[in-house]
Amino acid sequence: MSTAILKVVDVDQRFAGLHALKHVSFELIEGEILGIIGPNGAGKSTLFNAIVGTVPPASGSIWFDGRNIVGLPTHRIAELGIAKTSQTVQVFDEMTALDNVAVAALLSQTTVAAARAAARGELEFWGLDGHAGTLAQDLPLAQRSLLELARAMMLHPRVLLVDEVMAGLNEIEVDDILDRLMRVNRERGVTLMVIEHNMRALMKISSRILALDYGAVLALGKPEDVSRHKQVIEAYLGVE
Ligand SMILES: Nc1ncnc2c1ncn2[C@@H]1O[C@H](COP(=O)(O)OP(=O)(O)OP(=O)(O)O)[C@@H](O)[C@H]1O
Ligand SMILES: [Mg+2]
Known part of the structure; x- marks a missing residue:
């Protein structure tokens, strides 16, 4: 049985003239590891900021535990059980x-x-x-x-959003983080969303992959299906 722990519904974000998120909708399934891919500027970090409330979306709703969390202060969203790491390490x-x-x-x-x-x-x-x-x-x-x-x-957290924690690491370090993230998921019951440019790493841990391009959802599905998706290959993997 698959229950949605988080539902993103028609989330839209604009920065001046830039349409950073275009009516994004998807469900995060409780217990899964959802990988997120997309070219630079696709809106991946913007999506995370919308979820944790650091930069709330211009419109749309985000449902967690049966309530719309859009507009709640960041500390409330954290207390409810959603945590995020940032793309640049913040310690x-x-x-x-x-x-x-x-x-x-x-x-x-x-x-x-x-x-x-x-x-x-x-x-x-x-x-x-x-x-x-x-x-x-x-x-x-x-x-x-x-x-x-x-x-x-x-x-x-019940949901942990991980934004490019493997950037700049070597393969051994990446594998070490992957193992620990899988343990967080399996042993500690945390549902994960993981943004990562390293496809090998994402393919290894993700139950599903969400591909974003120019702020829109391009594909969502099993890693093997998404990696074969024609538009994903064109947009992201850079192959004709
Ligand atoms: N607070 C902001 N104000 C203005 N523009 C922003 C803001 N946050 C993001 N953007 C712009 O929105 C677009 C999406 O940015 P975002 O950081 O979400 O991309 P990303 O998919 O995470 O890319 P990367 O892989 O490079 O981290 C970019 O063009 C970025 O410059
Ligand atoms: Mg980013």
Whole structure:
């Protein structure tokens, strides 16, 4: 049985003269990993910003748990259970990895000690326990990406939106993040939407793939079908 956990209905976004999202509609199925592809500027990050409320859509509705979340403040949407990582890693550079995660944990824990304890467990999940005392600014890129995922997970999301966390990483680092994202999905029951230009990576973890082009949905379906879709190949994979 497939239940929609999130429903995006006719979402439209314009920036000055630019039509960044064109009547986008789709359902996110509870428990799935939905991969999102599309050329630069296709509207992928704009879609995520619309969902988490950082840049609400101009029109349309987004349904989560039976309510339209468009117009709710970002912290309410986060409390309801939707978390997002950003395309450019956002951590506090002058704080340790542990404190970066503990700060996020303070949203759900009442004492600093409890927040630190929760943060240690989360760092361990992401393989960062050896870096707990390292300042974020001294972490290599792969570990900074993992740290951002750890921070997002401290919100205990039911839906996690992941925006290009694998950019700039080598194949071994990509595989490591993929394994951990799959564990977040399977062991911790989090539904994922993952924006990624790395098709090999997306094909490996996605139950379905949504292809965006010029702000519109070009295709939505099984990875093997979407990767063979004529317009997707023309728009994205750059083959005649
Ligand atoms: N806040 C904003 N104000 C004005 N224009 C914006 C804003 N956010 C996005 N855009 C524009 O909307 C279009 C879609 O941008 P978006 O960042 O969603 O693309 P993307 O698919 O995530 O691309 P990339 O793969 O490069 O990250 C782009 O032309 C971008 O310049
Ligand atoms: Mg983007």
